[in-house]
Amino acid sequence: MAPSTRPPGRPRSSVDAEVFAATLATIHELGYTRATVDRIAAATGIAKTTIYRRWPSKGALVTACLVDTFGPLPPGGRDRAQDLAAAIRFGARRIAEPGVAAAFAGVFTDAIGDPELREILSTQLQDPYRKVLIESLGLSEQRVLFFIDVVIGTLLHRMGMTGEPMVESDVDALIAMLQRELGVRPWLP
């Protein structure tokens, strides 16, 4: 309603997109540990303090970056089997993007022993997909969480072990396996 009058003072420069891009690029180039906030700021062309004014920690920055990168799941159709396949391919494409898998692993590492960060991770990154998938796939919460573990875990483990994204044929196998497991058969309503 009230179009929230602009607050007084100098407005924030809109550099979130540039920061996210620089974050993934830097992580891709140097890995999570050596992708320092200093370097990310320099790559963006802003000061490190500006980053810390927006995100409370490096882990929170990278998590926000992942949330931004993944974005909303494409809307599904009326075929649950195709929706499931589309969701898996969606995850596979995102995780194959440069820096994403390394960012994921780094946030997981930081989240252990930092319950606050784990909360952010679970709430901001996983919850949206959990809710949408319960609806669109017509599965219980337990089944959907299992589904997410299998898909994301498998794709990340492949990237972590080999440094390369999972090949197409293995993604196809992952899709077929989960279609069978979840009783969502292709070619049948």
Next chain:
Amino acid sequence: MAPSTRPPGRPRSSVDAEVFAATLATIHELGYTRATVDRIAAATGIAKTTIYRRWPSKGALVTACLVDTFGPLPPGGRDRAQDLAAAIRFGARRIAEPGVAAAFAGVFTDAIGDPELREILSTQLQDPYRKVLIESLGLSEQRVLFFIDVVIGTLLHRMGMTGEPMVESDVDALIAMLQRELGVRPWLP
């Protein structure tokens, strides 16, 4: 043959087991990042320099610790379905042990951008199981690597997201799913 005469000089004190135990305990208590080599050494009751004389880096130490913790796969029988189930439960038990999942995530993070460490990880940790499973399950290398990705990735993702090991019923679902996927059906030869 020649029982390799003991080298001259003061022999190394045999503290590997204690170091591994202290490593996992410290990682479990503080997380990978705050589990410093200083603290691990103090928990073991030895000097930090002694640790660096045996392992070239923190990542190598933790990898060796994981190799030690996982150990060899229990020998299989003649029933491939049961062997597959046993292998999955073996992984689930190990990953549920305190500190193991956090150690895994930390090593993955360090291994990105450190090809040397990734080589150690792949060679020392994954290769033995790969070879044994190709033999005992009678599957192609590609299928076995896919199998490992699914099992370890899924279990680690659950631990990373929730901080809790996967519940028994979900492990059962994982087993059933992979028995179907790999064409290794229970109750049938």
Next chain:
DNA sequence: CGGTTTCGCTACGACTAGTATCGATACCGA
């Protein structure tokens, strides 16, 4: 033009990986 807020910049404190050094110590063989 004054008020308010963010910006870039520099400096700083606390902590960590990994290295260097050195006297003390443990084992072996003569």
Next chain:
DNA sequence: TCGGTATCGATACTAGTCGTAGCGAAACCG
């Protein structure tokens, strides 16, 4: 018993990292 050798513990050190503090300059509004 004693010399040779290699490890051990302890300390100090370098280089790098996260995150914070302080300050003048800049941007926007009324």
